[in-house]
Amino acid sequence: MTFISHTGNGRRFVVSDIHGCLKTFRHLLENRLQLTSADQLFLLGDYIDRGESNAGVLDYILRLKTENYQVYPLRGNHEEMILGAWQLHKNQMPPHIKFADRLWDAPDLLDATGELPDTYVAFFKSLPYFYELDNFYLVHAAIDFKHPRPFTDYSTMVWEKQFSYNPGPKIVVHGHKITPLPEIIKRVENRSLIIPLDNGCYYGLAKFRKGLFNFGRQKEVGNLCCLNLDTFELVVQENNE
Numbered sequence: 745m746t747f748i749s750h751t752g753n754g755r756r757f758v759v760s761d762i763h764g765c766l767k768t769f770r771h772l773l774e775n776r777l778q779l780t781s782a783d784q785l786f787l788l789g790d791y792i793d794r795g796e797s798n799a800g801v802l803d804y805i806l807r808l809k810t811e812n813y814q815v816y817p818l819r820g821n822h823e824e825m826i827l828g829a830w831q832l833h834k835n836q837m838p839p840h841i842k843f844a845d846r847l848w849d850a851p852d853l854l855d856a857t858g859e860l861p862d863t864y865v866a867f868f869k870s871l872p873y874f875y876e877l878d879n880f881y882l883v884h885a886a887i888d889f890k891h892p893r894p895f896t897d898y899s900t901m902v903w904e905k906q907f908s909y910n911p912g913p914k915i916v917v918h919g920h921k922i923t924p925l926p927e928i929i930k931r932v933e934n935r936s937l938i939i940p941l942d943n944g945c946y947y948g949l950a951k952f953r954k955g956l957f958n959f960g961r962q963k964e965v966g967n968l969c970c971l972n973l974d975t976f977e978l979v980v981q982e983n984n985e
């Protein structure tokens with residue numbers, strides 16, 4: 745079931761591409777939004793890799809769910825990758841090859857024996873590729889509306905970086921492609937049919953800052969953005985890891 749109804753009077757928030765930045769994510773939810781269990785929180789994937797607190801972000805999301813917060817996480821390409829690597833490892837790898845050698849950037853996810861804990865595997869497997877809401881589609885990367893059955897086109901939904909066609913009427917909110925802040929603000933203000941939310945939060949980490957020249961003006965990336973689906977208010981939280 746991927747249709748999510750707007751229940752009660754709570755707010756509806758969307759956040760994408762947390763990438764291991766737990767402090768920033770918590771500050772956004774707890775201090776800026778003051779999230780309550782009446783609100784719905786949609787997460788567009790890429791919880792892990794790049795930042796330092798990969799396990800921390802997953803544990804926090806799982807804890808919110810346990811505490812009856814209405815959290816709806818989607819699958820990003822980083823979850824797809826780690827799950828694929830894990831399944832390959834379990835099915836095909838000779839036992840002497842450690843899973844850690846196949847992991848890219850999230851060593852803190854592994855237990856003492858170098859395995860991926862069952863709770864994380866179950867979480868990754870549970871993640872859907874999209875949600876449909878009353879006036880929105882939510883997806884990690886893109887939807888190919890020219891595909892005969894777009895919602896079975898899983899690789900586009902987690903990987904595609906080119907996304908420019910949406911016939912409407914529902915707005916698509918997506919992450920995955922780092923988008924400069926002025927462009928995000930413009931798309932939100934215009935209520936565009938395609939709204940990007942990934943502002944490259946992890947570029948606020950010291951180890952990535954030197955990559956910022958790719959984006960021209962530095963102030964335009966490095967924030968975790970949150971969109972209120974009902975008011976179209978955009979909350980921009982600077983990386984504070």
Ligand SMILES: [Mn+2]
Pocket residue numbers: 790820821822884902919920921
């Ligand atoms: Mn991504």
